[in-house]
Amino acid sequence: xxxxxxxxxxxxxxxxxxxxxxxxxxxxxxxxxxxxxxxxxxxxxxxxxxxxxxxxxxxxxxxxxxxxxxxxxxxxxxxxxxxxxxxxxxxxxxxxxxxxxxxxxxxxxxxxxxxxxxxxxxxxxxxxxxxxxxxxxxxxxxxxxxxxxxxxxxx
Amino acid sequence: xxxxxxxxxxxxxxxxxxxxxxxxxxxxxxxxxxxxxxxxxxxxxxxxxxxxxxxx
Numbered sequence: 433x434x435x436x437x438x439x440x441x442x443x444x445x446x447x448x449x450x451x452x453x454x455x456x457x458x459x460x461x462x463x464x465x466x467x468x469x470x471x472x473x474x475x476x477x478x479x480x481x482x483x484x485x486x487x488x489x490x491x492x493x494x495x496x497x498x499x500x501x502x503x504x505x506x507x508x509x510x511x512x513x514x515x516x517x518x519x520x521x522x523x524x525x526x527x528x529x530x531x532x533x534x535x536x537x538x539x540x541x542x543x544x545x546x547x548x549x550x551x552x553x554x555x556x557x558x559x560x561x562x563x564x565x566x567x568x569x570x571x572x573x574x575x576x577x578x579x580x581x582x583x584x585x586x587x
Numbered sequence: 588x589x590x591x592x593x594x595x596x597x598x599x600x601x602x603x604x605x606x607x608x609x610x611x612x613x614x615x616x617x618x619x620x621x622x623x624x625x626x627x628x629x630x631x632x633x634x635x636x637x638x639x640x641x642x643x
Contacts, residue, residue, distance in 0.1 A: 473635045474639030474642065475636055476639045476643060505610055506615060553642075554597070554601040555600055555601055555602055555605070556597050556600040556606075556618075556622040557626070558603065559619060559622045560619075560621070560622025563619050563620075563622055563626070564622075564623050
């Protein structure tokens with residue numbers, strides 16, 4: 433699979449040719465923003481900043497999932513903690529706010545898994561934390577009122 | 588669509604393998620909502636630092 437690479441000092445972004453560079457830059461900036469917010473909110477810092485893989489098609493995303501041992505069906509993003517290419521993988525087929533929510537969700541998984549170490553946390557905690565911060569942080573830049581009115585979110 | 592009396596208790600949502608195996612979008616949405624509500628309860632009751640403490 434051919435991927436372009438946008439190199440940063442702290443982490444790299446790999447993206448398929450059909451992904452606009454402007455989107456890559458936007459998502460790269462969002463990673464930094466999420467790191468700062470989660471560190472402040474939780475008092476937990478990451479040890480590593482994951483590389484980011486952004487795929488423009490389901491086919492490319494599925495192929496990336498397969499290399500990480502994941503059969504992608506309903507996912508729009510996943511975090512691969514190990515393997516040949518550890519990092520956060522995104523399928524860039526949604527509006528930018530949705531992509532940022534997914535990126536926040538997967539980055540939170542990284543933080544939870546690094547913090548927990550070898551301890552097994554229940555899935556509801558791991559996924560619930562990622563979903564909570566996906567909504568709190570992912571939306572703060574586009575619709576702050578939603579983040580302030582979490583009590584009103586329906587099931 | 589409204590599903591009545593179908594919320595899963597947290598002890599039934601502990602396995603990450605089972606969680607990842609959920610392929611039904613509606614059921615997946617439902618269990619993510621349960622996880623969200625559990626963390627929302629923790630945050631509103633004990634503060635965000637409680638989540639950080641549990642992570643560490």
